[in-house]
Amino acid sequence: MNDLPEPENGDKITVNEENEVERFTFSHLSKQALQFFNLEKGFLNTLKLLVINPGKHIRDYLSIDRDRLVNPFKFYLVVGSIYVFLFQYLFPEEHLENRVDSEVEQEVFLFILHYYHFFLLLAVFFIAIFSYLLFRKESGYNFIENLSLNLYVTGILFVIAIITSPLDGNFQPYGTIIISILSFSYFIYAYISFFRGNYTKTIAKTVLSILFGVGAFLFLIIFSGFVVGFLQAASQA
Numbered sequence: 001m002n003d004l005p006e007p008e009n010g011d012k013i014t015v016n017e018e019n020e021v022e023r024f025t026f027s028h029l030s031k032q033a034l035q036f037f038n039l040e041k042g043f044l045n046t047l048k049l050l051v052i053n054p055g056k057h058i059r060d061y062l063s064i065d066r067d068r069l070v071n072p073f074k075f076y077l078v079v080g081s082i083y084v085f086l087f088q089y090l091f092p093e094e095h096l097e098n099r100v101d102s103e104v105e106q107e108v109f110l111f112i113l114h115y116y117h118f119f120l121l122l123a124v125f126f127i128a129i130f131s132y133l134l135f136r137k138e139s140g141y142n143f144i145e146n147l148s149l150n151l152y153v154t155g156i157l158f159v160i161a162i163i164t165s166p167l168d169g170n171f172q173p174y175g176t177i178i179i180s181i182l183s184f185s186y187f188i189y190a191y192i193s194f195f196r197g198n199y200t201k202t203i204a205k206t207v208l209s210i211l212f213g214v215g216a217f218l219f220l221i222i223f224s225g226f227v228v229g230f231l232q233a234a235s236q237a
Contacts, residue, residue, distance in 0.1 A: 027221050043078070046070040055193025058152055062145050072151035076121070083158040084117045086165060122220070124150050127213030131191075134205040139195050153190045157183045 049057040061069045065092045069075070128147040135141065141149075160182050167175030192199060193205040 011181075042067075042070045042077075046075060047156075047159065050152055050190075053193060054152065054156070054190040055196065058149055058190075058194055062148060069152070072148040072155075075155045076124070076151040078094070078163075079155045079158040080117055080120060083162055084120075086162060119217075119221070120154070123217040124154050126216045127209055130212040131205075131209040135195055135197075135210055138197055143231070149194055155185060155191070156186060160186065173214060 049069060054089055057068055125147065128150045129145065131150060132141070132143045132146040135146070161179060164175070164179045165184065167178055187202055187210065188206055191209075192202050
């Protein structure tokens with residue numbers, strides 16, 4: 001790659017039709033940002049493919065065509081950020097603080113709320129561990145491939161939550177029930193289409209992956225709460 005010659009002292013660079021470029025505007029900036037995250041075309045296409053046939057397209061992404069879908073971490077990051085923003089907008093801290101009583105519980109709750117995105121990713125990480133352990137013999141997929149699957153699936157669950165958020169806010173408790181059914185159904189559908197095993201076994205292992213993963217995640221949260229409480233009690237003693 002040839003470097004452009006640097007002008008000598010006193011020389012001026014003349015702008016002509018050959019070297020002139022368009023002015024850098026907000027349109028250019030936003031377009032480059034979209035291209036950086038592969039959102040200009042790839043993001044919407046990824047959404048469509050993950051809804052139509054998630055298993056096939058995730059398998060193809062992992063094995064033969066990395067351009068088919070947006071990178072799973074980018075996909076999760078973008079959709080998850082929108083979801084977290086919407087969650088914190090609909091349920092501000094002041095409203096949620098009223099649901100907990102003790103000062104220690106509020107400290108733990110606010111800590112989780114401030115790092116909500118991280119804790120969601122941690123839950124996905126635990127689910128991926130158990131999906132890897134339960135499906136590794138039949139599928140042969142490694143942990144990172146299982147993590148990619150779960151990042152894509154969770155991204156779509158975020159989309160479902162975003163689209164159905166009016167139900168969650170205005171039709172309680174039925175809104176939450178409907179959203180939970182839709183999310184769980186997609187989770188099962190994605191796992192069945194990805195692993196392509198016996199339906200009954202796949203559903204059972206999917207449920208176990210979710211239960212064990214969420215259980216391990218909750219255990220970590222509860223344990224962290226005890227640690228925070230203990231440290232606060234020790235500092236005040």
